[in-house]
Structure formats: C-alpha cells, structure tokens
Amino acid sequence: MAKKIEKLLPELFIILVVLFVAIGVLMTYSSSVFYAQEKFGNPYHFFYREMIWIVLGTVAALCARFIHYQTIQRWCPVLLLLTIVALILVFVPGVGRRVNNAYRWIRLAGFSFQPSELAKFAIILFVADNLAKHRRHVERFFRGVLVPLVVVLVPIVLIVIEPDFGMPAVIVTTVFVMFFVAGTRITYLVLLVAGALPFVALLIFKYTYRVRRLLIFLNPDSDPLGAGFQIRQSLIAIGSGQLHGVGLGNSAQKMHYLPEAHTDFVFSIIGEELGFIGAGFLLGLFIILIFVMYRMTLQIKDMFGHLVAVGIMTVIGLQVIVNIGVVTSCLPTKGLALPFISYGGSSMVMLLAACGLLVNIVHNQNNLKRDTALTHTVDFTVV
Numbered sequence: 001m002a003k004k005i006e007k008l009l010p011e012l013f014i015i016l017v018v019l020f021v022a023i024g025v026l027m028t029y030s031s032s033v034f035y036a037q038e039k040f041g042n043p044y045h046f047f048y049r050e051m052i053w054i055v056l057g058t059v060a061a062l063c064a065r066f067i068h069y070q071t072i073q074r075w076c077p078v079l080l081l082l083t084i085v086a087l088i089l090v091f092v093p094g095v096g097r098r099v100n101n102a103y104r105w106i107r108l109a110g111f112s113f114q115p116s117e118l119a120k121f122a123i124i125l126f127v128a129d130n131l132a133k134h135r136r137h138v139e140r141f142f143r144g145v146l147v148p149l150v151v152v153l154v155p156i157v158l159i160v161i162e163p164d165f166g167m168p169a170v171i172v173t174t175v176f177v178m179f180f181v182a183g184t185r186i187t188y189l190v191l192l193v194a195g196a197l198p199f200v201a202l203l204i205f206k207y208t209y210r211v212r213r214l215l216i217f218l219n220p221d222s223d224p225l226g227a228g229f230q231i232r233q234s235l236i237a238i239g240s241g242q243l244h245g246v247g248l249g250n251s252a253q254k255m256h257y258l259p260e261a262h263t264d265f266v267f268s269i270i271g272e273e274l275g276f277i278g279a280g281f282l283l284g285l286f287i288i289l290i291f292v293m294y295r296m297t298l299q300i301k302d303m304f305g306h307l308v309a310v311g312i313m314t315v316i317g318l319q320v321i322v323n324i325g326v327v328t329s330c331l332p333t334k335g336l337a338l339p340f341i342s343y344g345g346s347s348m349v350m351l352l353a354a355c356g357l358l359v360n361i362v363h364n365q366n367n368l369k370r371d372t373a374l375t376h377t378v379d380f381t382v383v
Helices: 003-007 008-041 045-066 069-074 076-089 115-133 141-160 166-182 186-206 206-219 229-241 268-298 303-327 345-363
Strands: 096-099 102-108 111-114
Touching: 003 008, 003 111, 008 045, 008 166, 008 268, 008 345, 045 345, 069 076, 069 115, 069 303, 069 345, 076 115, 076 141, 102 115, 102 206, 111 115, 111 345, 115 141, 115 166, 115 303, 115 345, 141 166, 141 186, 166 186, 229 268, 229 303, 268 345, 303 345
Parallel strands: none
Antiparallel strands: 096 102, 102 111
16 A cells, blocks of 8 residues: 555645645735736736746646656756856846846846756756766765865855845755765765855855844844834734635735735735635645655665755755745745745746656656666665
8 A cells, every 4th residue: 555655656746736836826816916906007917927937837847757867967067057157147238137136037038037046956956966976986075075066156156146145055955965865974064064154154244134134033123114024014914814814815915015925925925815724734735745755755766866856855845944934034034935836937937847857757767777878876776
C-alpha cells in the first residue's frame, strides 16, 4: 500500500500545484480589483495578465517535464551564462525597467520579466551539476566548495546591487542546503557563514531603508504612519478576518489601505477575507506540498536529480516561510512573493517550470541515460 502511494506522489504533487494556481488566480483578482480599476480602468487587468503568465508557465512546465532532465543538465552552464546576461540587461537604459529605485525588470512587448526569478533555478541547476560531476571533490574546500561558490556569486552580486537583499538570501541558503546534502563538511559551511556575516551587516546598514525596516520590526509602533504603516495594515487585515473572515471579495484593506495587497501581502488579504480557517487551510496545503516534495526527493537515485529536487523544495519552502513571516510581523519586512499565490508573472512561469522539472526527474529514475557525457552520477545513491 505504501509503495503504491509513493508511486502516486508525482500525480498528487501536480494536483496540489494546480490547486495552488487556482487559489492564486482567485486571490489575485480579489486582492487587486480596486487597484486595477483605479490605475488601469479595468478591474480584470491583473487577472487577465496572470492568466497569460499561467499559460506561458504551463508551456514551460511541459517542456521541463518532457525533455529528459539529463539532457537539460548539459545546458546548465549556458543557462547560468544567459541568466548573468539578463541580470546585466536590467541596468541598460531602454531595456531595464526601474521601479521604486530598483532595477529588477526587463521590459519586453508590454510585459516585464524579472531575471532574478530565473537566476534562482539556474543557480540550483548549475550547483547540482557541478557537485554531481565533481562529487569526488565534495569534501575539499577549494575544489568542492569555493570554486562553484565563486561562480554563482556573480549572479548573486548582480541581484544584490539591483538592489535586492531577500532573493540573494534565499538563493544562498538554498545553495548551502545543497552543499550540505551533497556531503560538504559542516565545518566549511560554518566558516563560510561566519565569513559572510560582516558583508551581510554591511549590506543592511549601508541602506537606511533596511535599517528602518529592522527597527520597525523590533518596534512596529515607532513609526505607524511611515515605515511601520504597511506591516500595521497587514496585521489589521489579518486580525479583521478573525475565525471565518469577512467574506471572499469583501476586504477593506485592499481598498488602497494595504500597499502591495495583490503581490507580497496577498496572504494578509486571505486572512482578512477567509479568516483563520482559510489562512490555516492554505498554510496546511503548503506543509503537505513540501512533505510531498520531500518524499519525492527520496525516490531519486542520481545525485544531480536529487540535488535539483532538494534545491527546488528548499526555495519554495523558504519563500513560504519568509513571506508569511513578514506579513505576520514575525520577520523584518522584505518583498518576497508567496509561491503560486502572489501576483507575478516571472515567479509563476519559473515555479511551474521547476515543478515540471521535478516531475520529470522522478518519472525518469528508471530511464537514466548511461552516456557519461551527460552524467557521471548514475550509479551514485544519495538516499
């Protein structure tokens, strides 16, 4: 019975992803309707655009699902290089788009794409490929840790100077988890974390708005109409929902009281409209999703596929923790999307592609290619 359930995990995973996307579409419309009407004169503006991104994401997911993942492995360095080029383009006038003093988007054909969303998964693929091909060096600091880390620091630094601090933090944490799972000595990882702390402190205290966010987190009432306004409105929204919520579509905070209601703070609107029951149900679904992904990683026999699966699981899990932690004032304010739920085309496309790749990896464990040009890890058992 247990073996039958294990075989059905990819199908259960797909069902969960479809359910999350459906909830995301519903809440995108509900949380953005007033803002869309005021700014664009069309209450369905964000709903329509989200549907377009979902279609593109579905195509990306199908490609990632049906192209053998060991073939995709060949292109990991090229994908990372293209990602670096895209991250540089955000700073090019006429190509990059500046929003709120940040250069994070490329504008093409009326749509904006965020290269850092691509960078998350390009880095995961590159690190997994490097660790798999050179697993004999995994316990060596220079060849096994420092060399691949220096390479991926290039796109990470480019994201930092956009400026963006949250995304690099998630990426670095994910990379460290992958190193740990691959067998890197904990001593090396601890030393790297200790060495990075001064740079993290510098990145925080160099920008006054980051310092204000930290101070507001420690004392939300110190600037209720300024830096603390958003988090206070978020807590008001969640508190207003109580147990059952005010009803789907009946949020007051989305009427221009809560900034970023349809993007980073959509969970607050869920708490307001659907109450503790609705928010708790969504959180429970995320827990089930992460558990299913974890069980799927245990089915993967080759090192590259295993590490990619671990990376995808870690990224999604971290974003859920950080986003919900921020909107509930458990973590300092940082703009990071809630996977599948927050409005955002780049995030949706890359998440769906990553999900397609994960299913691809699990389904192809009995169809691994023996061509050493593709992989050197077929006979390596990770679990």
